[in-house]
Amino acid sequence: MTTPTFADLGVDASIARTLRRSGINTPRPIQADTVAAGLAGRDVCGRAPTGSGKTLAFALPLSQMQRGDGHPVGLVLAPTRELALQITEVLRPLTHHNDLRVRTLIGGTSITKDTSALGRGIDIVVGCPGRSLDLLQRGDLDLSHVSLAVLDEADRMADMGFIPDVTRLLDATACRAGQLLLFSATLDDTTGALERRYQRDPVRVDVDHTPVAKGTVTHTWHVVDRQLRRSTTEKVLDRHNSAIVFTRTKRGADRLARQLGKAGHSAAAIHGDRSQNQRQRALARFATGEVKVLVATDIAARGIHVDDVNVVIHYDLPATAEDYTHRSGRTGRAGADGTVVAVVPSDMEDDAGSLRRSLSISPTVDGSFSPPATESGSDQGRPKQGRPKQGGPKQSRSKQSRPKHRHRSKGARSKGPRKHQR
Known part of the structure; x- marks a missing residue:
């Protein structure tokens, strides 16, 4: 089977030239299977491992959107700040041909600068759920014009407890009537619920077992x-x-x-x-x-x-x-x-x-693991399991010491065993 070119997938010629200048000439499997669907306005539900090239798979449809009226038309949600920043790095060079404005919304940065940038006009938001929801609730982020939303590493966002925030953000968009590109390393009940809630007849892609360039x-x-x-x-x-x-x-x-x-x-x-x-x-x-x-x-x-x-x-x-x-x-x-x-x-x-x-x-x-301790060996630091409830050396010593304590004077008792036991 002939590998399609980016042009075959519907990628704009100027964007394809940008990819070639970066040394990207041939679509990887996840890109070949999803980019055309994304550009055609279809929902996508994809299982893709780390390093498969999925960032470019959703960046290409985003980069060919038309500018909005100052409100975001595209939204990408990612679980970590680092991933959000790297998505922005991939996306920005591709958006130059139609002057799309991209803003990264993540914690640990100035929220005042985010508010100012949103006020000046943004076309695509790449953000973490926490900061994005904060700006939405403050009234600084309007997502009602977003027709293309992307969830990257949805399973990781579920692990980190972000799904309630994610659903609030998606509910504020128009992606139900538009499109949602959902990518995850695993497809489970969480991703299934998101698919049923926000997608219509999605293109389902699984590249987990698709051969990709791997070293030893x-x-x-x-x-x-x-x-x-x-x-x-x-x-x-x-x-x-x-x-x-x-x-x-x-x-x-x-x-x-x-x-x-x-x-x-x-x-x-x-x-x-x-x-x-x-x-x-x-x-x-x-x-x-x-x-x-x-x-x-x-x-x-x-x-x-x-x-x-x-x-x-x-x-x-x-x-x-x-x-x-x-x-x-x-x-x-x-x-x-x-x-x-x-x-x-x-x-x-x-x-x-x-x-x-x-x-x-x-x-x-x-190397080898430590051999298990034996009865004759030290049991320091091991759980004391299996000891008899009655008898045994420790109880015998305790019983032998009691008569001796009884014959001490009152003053001796106050300074002796009781003080030691404390």
Whole structure:
């Protein structure tokens, strides 16, 4: 089957030239399957993994809209600030041919500047649900003229509790009579409810199993003593020029970034408690190579798109196989090879084993887990299960000590065992 060109899909010639100048000559599968439908005014419900090219799939129909009368005619909702910013970066060059005005509405930035920009006139809004709803409720954002709305990573917005805000925003648009392009890594009850509420006979697309350009990605799990996790991570970083290291907590990301910096690895942390300027600065420094290591919580698992990441390191194991997949998807993009490393504490055999069994890949395991403690070994830190309710060494010692306490004087009792028990 011949791969269609962008012209075949109905993309404007000037936009196609802009794509060629960026080195984009051939539509990827998600684009080939959805762009024509989007340009024809059809609703789209697509399952598309990270890195499949879906941003361009919905940016092309948006970029060929006609300017409004100052009120937005297009709306894109994304779960994270970073993703919203990167969608804007893809969209802006495509809108120059018809002078569409694009504004990003995200938390951590000046709401006064947002209000001023909306007052001057905006054609396409790219935003996170929180800031967009805030401006809508203040009366500064009028969505009643929006005829094309996009939900990017709808499943992620559901995970983050944004769906009530999303429905309020969509209810304020005209997308029921117009069109909604819905993209998600998974199609479940949440996306099904959105489809039934806002779409009419959508074009359904699933590119999850469509071959796309992929490099060879190796997965290795290093099982080490907990106190050796950082030194093991540093050894991995020594072999790579660009790395994203994932931690479970915000505090852990800050701490690890400081520790890696002291060890000679240029590192920056990114998580939800950082201001938007700090997050953008960290991403920019990482993208340009000024910083070699980005230490991040799961906010970066789907919210950023940076090419040429040599290695992804799971410093803390993720909670689910889906999180592991999205984290790991930051490397091996666009046909490049990649490396994924998990640094697994040897005392986490049960958690690591459950996660490994739920993955679609079989990582190479380097090292072994701690053997279970025996009856004769120390039980410090282990749950005290299976102890008999009566008898046993501890109770025997307690009973033997009681007669001795009774023969002490009153003064001795007040200074002796009772004080010790406190």
